[in-house]
Amino acid sequence: MSLINAANIKFSYDTTSVMENVSFTVDESQIVAVIGPNGSGKTTLLKLINGTLFPHAGHILVDGKETTKWSRKEIAQKVAIVPQDTSVIFPYYAEEIVLMGRFPHLGRYRFEDKKDYRIVHEAMEKTDTLAFAARRFDELSAGERQRIMIARALAQEPKILLLDESTVFLDLKHQVQFLSLIHQLNKAQKLTVIFVTHDINLAAQNANGIILLDSGKIYAIGTPAEVITAANIKEVYDVNALVDRHPGDGSPRVSLLTT
Amino acid sequence: MILILLALCVVSLSVGSVHIELRSVFHALVNAFTGNFFVSSEEELILFSVRLPRIIFAGIVGASLALGGVVFQAMLRNPLADPYILGISGGSALGAIIGIVIGASSFYLGVPLLAFVGALATVFLVFIVAGSAREALQDNSLLLSGVVVNAFFSAAILFFLSVVNSMELHSITFWLMGDLSRASAREIYVAGICLIIGFVVLYAQSLKLNLLVQGEETATHLGVHVERTKQGLLIITSLMISVAVSLAGIIGFVGIMVPHAMRLVFGSDHRLLLPVSALFGASFLILADTIARVVLAPAELPVGVITALCGAPYFIFLLKRKAY
Numbered sequence: 265m266s267l268i269n270a271a272n273i274k275f276s277y278d279t280t281s282v283m284e285n286v287s288f289t290v291d292e293s294q295i296v297a298v299i300g301p302n303g304s305g306k307t308t309l310l311k312l313i314n315g316t317l318f319p320h321a322g323h324i325l326v327d328g329k330e331t332t333k334w335s336r337k338e339i340a341q342k343v344a345i346v347p348q349d350t351s352v353i354f355p356y357y358a359e360e361i362v363l364m365g366r367f368p369h370l371g372r373y374r375f376e377d378k379k380d381y382r383i384v385h386e387a388m389e390k391t392d393t394l395a396f397a398a399r400r401f402d403e404l405s406a407g408e409r410q411r412i413m414i415a416r417a418l419a420q421e422p423k424i425l426l427l428d429e430s431t432v433f434l435d436l437k438h439q440v441q442f443l444s445l446i447h448q449l450n451k452a453q454k455l456t457v458i459f460v461t462h463d464i465n466l467a468a469q470n471a472n473g474i475i476l477l478d479s480g481k482i483y484a485i486g487t488p489a490e491v492i493t494a495a496n497i498k499e500v501y502d503v504n505a506l507v508d509r510h511p512g513d514g515s516p517r518v519s520l521l522t523t
Numbered sequence: 524m525i526l527i528l529l530a531l532c533v534v535s536l537s538v539g540s541v542h543i544e545l546r547s548v549f550h551a552l553v554n555a556f557t558g559n560f561f562v563s564s565e566e567e568l569i570l571f572s573v574r575l576p577r578i579i580f581a582g583i584v585g586a587s588l589a590l591g592g593v594v595f596q597a598m599l600r601n602p603l604a605d606p607y608i609l610g611i612s613g614g615s616a617l618g619a620i621i622g623i624v625i626g627a628s629s630f631y632l633g634v635p636l637l638a639f640v641g642a643l644a645t646v647f648l649v650f651i652v653a654g655s656a657r658e659a660l661q662d663n664s665l666l667l668s669g670v671v672v673n674a675f676f677s678a679a680i681l682f683f684l685s686v687v688n689s690m691e692l693h694s695i696t697f698w699l700m701g702d703l704s705r706a707s708a709r710e711i712y713v714a715g716i717c718l719i720i721g722f723v724v725l726y727a728q729s730l731k732l733n734l735l736v737q738g739e740e741t742a743t744h745l746g747v748h749v750e751r752t753k754q755g756l757l758i759i760t761s762l763m764i765s766v767a768v769s770l771a772g773i774i775g776f777v778g779i780m781v782p783h784a785m786r787l788v789f790g791s792d793h794r795l796l797l798p799v800s801a802l803f804g805a806s807f808l809i810l811a812d813t814i815a816r817v818v819l820a821p822a823e824l825p826v827g828v829i830t831a832l833c834g835a836p837y838f839i840f841l842l843k844r845k846a847y
Contacts, residue, residue: 316743340746347741353600354736354791364734368746373727375794420745 267292267424267456268313273322275308282308283319283480290473292423293454295446297467300477301501306460307348309477310426313458314343327423340368344422346413346430352402358412359397362388365419387418390445392438406433414442418449425449427459431466443470468492468515476500492516524802528582531806535813536574580706580770581812581826582805583714585777587767589804590718590725592778593796594760597732598753599666602786603841605778606764609669612775613676614645615768620683620695634769642765646757648672701774701827703812710770721763722801728756729793736791774827776834777804783841 266289275283282305298306311317315331324331366380388394391411410433431439449455461467474491476484478500484491497505504521536548591606618641622634652668731752734742739749781804789795811829
């Protein structure tokens with residue numbers, strides 16, 4: 265039984281259809297990249313998986329149960345998301361934000377205990393954010409805020425981690441650190457990761473499954489070598505590209521041709 | 524915070540149109556607590572049957588208004604929001620004025636009850652104006668419809684003010700600006716019970732409030748059922764606020780100033796923010812009411828005048844700084 269099982273899902277905002285007959289499965293401890301042009305439905309797909317949105321037709325099962333049937337708290341124990349942008353209005357400390365990731369695991373009317381603080385501490389250690397735990401979140405740089413968001417998602421102890429362009433603000437060192445962390449959690453805790461990105465090479469190098477979306481439909485799905493081809497990129501993105509092999513790990517490598 | 528509140532109470536007991544020495548205040552209080560309580564002098568009569576109930580009542584109302592401000596600011600993610608912006612004051616005032624005009628004041632709790640009905644009706648009206656149930660809980664539409672409903676109520680209030688006779692006019696005008704002078708055991712029980720229930724319920728939701736401040740989508744991601752939570756918060760807060768408003772009239776700006784000042788000092792974690800705001804709200808209103816009693820003694824100012832005189836400049840200061 266796959267961890268995520270989507271069958272013929274349809275979704276539309278008001279009248280514009282953004283998702284049509286989308287079917288896919290994701291197995292436990294897979295790392296899946298979702299790529300596609302702007303407006304192809306990548307973020308919507310993530311929201312359908314974590315039950316923020318529900319399909320208008322078809323079914324999407326997470327851990328064997330339809331997303332409509334999970335309670336908000338239950339699904340938040342399984343699925344965590346690192347959002348694209350973050351804004352805060354009131355002054356919170358960075359650590360307080362990470363602590364919020366423990367909410368789905370707290371009983372009704374219970375506050376965090378020692379164990380929760382320990383998990384938060386570990387999450388902040390892994391994301392290299394302990395140094396500014398006591399600083400105000402709104403005073404941090406975009407990259408630092410993004411790492412706090414990643415720490416919060418880890419504090420949720422999810423089975424499935426959704427990433428929405430989560431590396432864009434990170435500098436090179438923290439990008440590499442974050443990607444190794446993802447691979448490490450993937451191996452050690454069988455964490456399933458689904459990430460949305462515009463960076464096809466990042467997708468090819470880090471994912472073992474790729475979903476290529478084109479205006480709300482799955483254009484191609486499979487391993488990086490199957491999906492990332494010059495023909496597919498030409499068809500979906502309307503650009504000419506040269507695809508060869510990455511010298512390090514042999515994954516497909518895309519070079520864009522400008523003329 | 525608790526010490527500040529207690530010190531304020533004692534000072535406030537001492538000053539007034541009849542000045543009572545601080546020493547006699549202490550003496551009387553000690554007597555009362557040790558059990559040899561008997562009203563022996565005119566001073567003690569003033570202390571225990573006039574000033575003390577009024578101070579307790581002011582504290583309860585101040586705390587209720589401050590808590591209301593905390594919740595509405597968190598829910599609307601807007602530090603300038605408070606119960607008044609959503610039109611609860613307008614609805615409450617209109618209900619009370621209708622009560623005064625039709626002579627409901629001769630019934631037990633007649634006017635406050637009508638004010639309460641008016642406040643609750645406003646909440647529903649604001650929701651209807653804001654659109655269908657789903658869209659109604661979106662931040663901006665709620666704020667905007669609050670403004671619209673408020674404007675409508677102001678017009679209705681002015682209409683009633685121009686048709687009633689002058690005796691009633693004075694009573695209404697005073698009520699409109701906040702009037703703590705009719706504090707009695709009954710008011711204290713009613714408002715006090717609502718405050719305690721409100722505080723307990725809100726405190727139990729304090730983690731959810733923290734998450735709501737992060738944005739509704741984030742709150743949803745982290746396991747909060749946003750619509751249901753907001754509806755619950757709205758009902759319990761409206762209840763608490765409308766009872767306070769119906770008994771004490773319109774006292775503005777407490778709900779905006781207090782939570783903001785507390786957030787600057789103590790941060791935004793609602794587990795801390797709720798209790799300190801309640802305490803500071805109580806202290807603030809006791810102070811304002813004491814000033815209102817003293818400035819023109821033996822005459823009195825409505826306490827709403829004092830809070831508005833402090834609050835409006837503070838509001839402008841906030842707007843200009845933009846660092847709220």
